[in-house]
Amino acid sequence: MTTMNKSVxxxxxxxxxxxxxxxxxxxxxxxxxxxxxxxxxxxxxxPLVQKLPLTVGVIYDDAFTNxxxxxxxxxxxxxxxxxxxxxxxxxxxxxxxxxxxxxxIHLDSLESARTYSNLDAVFLxxxxxxxxxxxxxxxxxxxxxxxxxxxxxxxxxxxxIADWVMTAYGKSPEETFQSVDDGVxxxxxxxxxxxxxxxxxxxxxxxxxxxxxxSENAL
Amino acid sequence: MNTQQLLSxxxxxFFATPAFLLxxxxxxxxxxxxxQSATEINQGESxxxxxxxxxxxxxxxxxxxxxxxxxxxxxQNSISVVEEREFLDAMFPFFEPRTAPMRTxxxxxxxxxxxxxxxxxxxxxxxxxxxxGITERSDQSGSISCTIGPGGGxxxxxxxxxxxxxxxxxxxxxxxxxxVGSISTDSNGQSYMPAVVIPxxxxxxxxxxxxxxxxxxxxxxxxxx
Numbered sequence: 001m002t003t004m005n006k007s008v009x010x011x012x013x014x015x016x017x018x019x020x021x022x023x024x025x026x027x028x029x030x031x032x033x034x035x036x037x038x039x040x041x042x043x044x045x046x047p048l049v050q051k052l053p054l055t056v057g058v059i060y061d062d063a064f065t066n067x068x069x070x071x072x073x074x075x076x077x078x079x080x081x082x083x084x085x086x087x088x089x090x091x092x093x094x095x096x097x098x099x100x101x102x103x104x105i106h107l108d109s110l111e112s113a114r115t116y117s118n119l120d121a122v123f124l125x126x127x128x129x130x131x132x133x134x135x136x137x138x139x140x141x142x143x144x145x146x147x148x149x150x151x152x153x154x155x156x157x158x159x160x161i162a163d164w165v166m167t168a169y170g171k172s173p174e175e176t177f178q179s180v181d182d183g184v185x186x187x188x189x190x191x192x193x194x195x196x197x198x199x200x201x202x203x204x205x206x207x208x209x210x211x212x213x214x215s216e217n218a219l
Numbered sequence: 220m221n222t223q224q225l226l227s228x229x230x231x232x233f234f235a236t237p238a239f240l241l242x243x244x245x246x247x248x249x250x251x252x253x254x255q256s257a258t259e260i261n262q263g264e265s266x267x268x269x270x271x272x273x274x275x276x277x278x279x280x281x282x283x284x285x286x287x288x289x290x291x292x293x294x295q296n297s298i299s300v301v302e303e304r305e306f307l308d309a310m311f312p313f314f315e316p317r318t319a320p321m322r323t324x325x326x327x328x329x330x331x332x333x334x335x336x337x338x339x340x341x342x343x344x345x346x347x348x349x350x351x352g353i354t355e356r357s358d359q360s361g362s363i364s365c366t367i368g369p370g371g372g373x374x375x376x377x378x379x380x381x382x383x384x385x386x387x388x389x390x391x392x393x394x395x396x397x398x399v400g401s402i403s404t405d406s407n408g409q410s411y412m413p414a415v416v417i418p419x420x421x422x423x424x425x426x427x428x429x430x431x432x433x434x435x436x437x438x439x440x441x442x443x444x
Contacts, residue, residue: 045308048334173278190316197312 035078038181040085042189044092047099047200052218054120055103057113057156060090061126069130074137081180083132085188093125096196100203110158119156120216126150128165132184141174143183145191151199153209162208168195246408246428250436254400256392259443264345265299266291266441267306268388271351272316283386283430284350290434296442301342309338326396344393346441350433352386354426363414374414383407384429388437402440404433 067086070079097104107113113122126149133144147168153161170191172183204210204219213219260266268288270279281303288300307314313335320326326347330336363376384406392399408423 045311047312048310048338049312050334171278173280193311193315194317197315197318200312201318 035080035082036180037082037084038184040083040088040185040188042088042091042185042192044095044189044193044196046095047196049099049200051102052100052204052213054101054216054218055105055116055118056097056101057105057107057116057119057122058093058097059107059109059113059122059124060093061124064126065090067127067130069132071132071134081132081184083130083184083188085130088188088192089125089127092192092196096200097123100200110154113156113158116156120218121161121212122154122156122158124152124154126152133171134180135174135183142171143174143180143187144171145169145184145187147191147195149195153212161212162206164206164208166195166198166202168192168198170194246406246423246425248404248406248428248432250432251403252400252436252440253402254440256395256397256399257443258346258390258392258399258441260298260345260441263343265301265343266346266348267301267303267342267344268348268350268437269303269306269314269319271319271349273319273321274351277353278316279350279352279386280354283352283354283426286427286430287350287388287434287437290431291438291441294438296438296444298438298441299343301344306342309342310335323391323396323398326391326393330396339393346393346399347391348437349389349391350386351389352384354382354384354429357381357383361412363412363418365414373416374418375416376414378412378414379409381407381409382423382425384425386429386433388433390437390440400440402433402436404429404436406432 065086067084067089069083069085071081071083072078073080105116105119107116107122110122113119127147128150129146129148131144131146133140133142133146135141135143138144145168149166149168150163151166152163155161168191170187170189170193172186172190174183204213210219268284268291270281270284272278284303288303291298292300312318313329313332314320320329330339358381359378360380361376361378363374363378365374366372384404387401387403389401390399391397406425406429408425408428410423411421413419413421
């Protein structure tokens with residue numbers, strides 16, 4: 001290779017390196033600005049409680065099944081995190097409800113409940129509010145999740161039995177080198193366990209539920 | 220000062236500084252025990268060590284609870300320890316932050332529930348130990364700067380901080396459903412991080428010392444020695 005060719009080859013190689021470095025840096029910057037999706041996942045133990053001798057249908061509507069919370073970047077107003085918890089919420093209720101009631105039947109709608117003659121009640125959980133506390137925003141060294149549920153209990157013909165609000169709270173300490181995904185997931189799992197604990201131990205004590213259980217000789 | 224002299228000085232500092240500071244980055248640990256009743260543990264019995272997580276400002280770390288359990292479960296006169304997570308899952312929902320018994324009076328109510336009493340009996344739990352506390356960092360000062368260039372890189376500077384571990388263990392007897400005693404540990408130490416080309420961490424193992432101290436004292440307490 002002649003001196004001139006060597007010089008040109010060196011410039012091209014250097015130029016290629018610089019271009020690649022700039023491309024990598026720009027890609028990294030852009031990916032840092034992109035929305036991050038966090039899919040909550042976890043395993044939940046079955047509650048250790050005595051079952052109520054009831055057959056209950058449960059309806060998970062689309063809003064509950066596909067529940068998704070969007071955390072906004074305070075500075076830019078853009079979406080920062082999308083937290084999908086629907087699947088894990090269903091997993092939790094599918095673990096918890098069979099431990100509380102003798103029989104649990106999954107229903108598509110209140111109308112389909114009428115086809116079951118042995119149903120004692122229909123249970124409809126709904127998420128009213130979902131909040132996330134991130135360390136970089138709250139200036140605390142914990143990840144926090146707070147969820148507000150609306151629980152409805154109805155007879156198989158749709159008649160009202162009870163309608164009450166439950167809240168769940170979970171926090172997880174921020175650890176060195178821990179990702180936001182893991183911190184949020186851990187806090188969410190604590191919150192879901194909190195819900196399961198208060199539901200299983202408090203269900204029979206809801207005044208309207210208690211009255212109904214006594215009328216059904218289930219207590 | 221020429222380059223060779225500077226290099227020689229850097230080498231001296233590199234070796235002398237850690238040796239000097241090693242003598243200084245030590246930990247002091249104080250352990251107090253308060254016994255209310257006699258204790259003993261028989262063959263086939265076990266204990267469970269749980270962290271208190273009701274406080275809004277902090278929660279007792281799982282790693283620390285696991286560390287204390289490890290100390291109690293090994294060595295001479297070791298005691299069988301049920302893993303915290305295994306116990307919490309098996310006893311769910313009775314020992315969650317919202318539902319856990321806060322006093323031995325609540326424990327009586329829990330043991331009145333047949334399924335809960337049966338599960339605790341299956342584990343052979345003779346004592347429940349509640350650990351509550353936190354390690355806090357303070358007095359941070361100094362700074363370290365690191366640079367990298369075509370010829371190489373390095374860090375220069377000095378940082379120091381103080382750690383204070385404060386934990387208390389309360390022991391509940393599952394036969395009498397009473398508190399039989401408590402052990403508190405207070406451990407603090409100063410850590411240093413000089414950086415001469417590379418950072419040299421001289422970390423005071425405050426939490427590790429608190430764990431070892433609490434675990435050893437707990438083992439002696441439950442064995443009745």
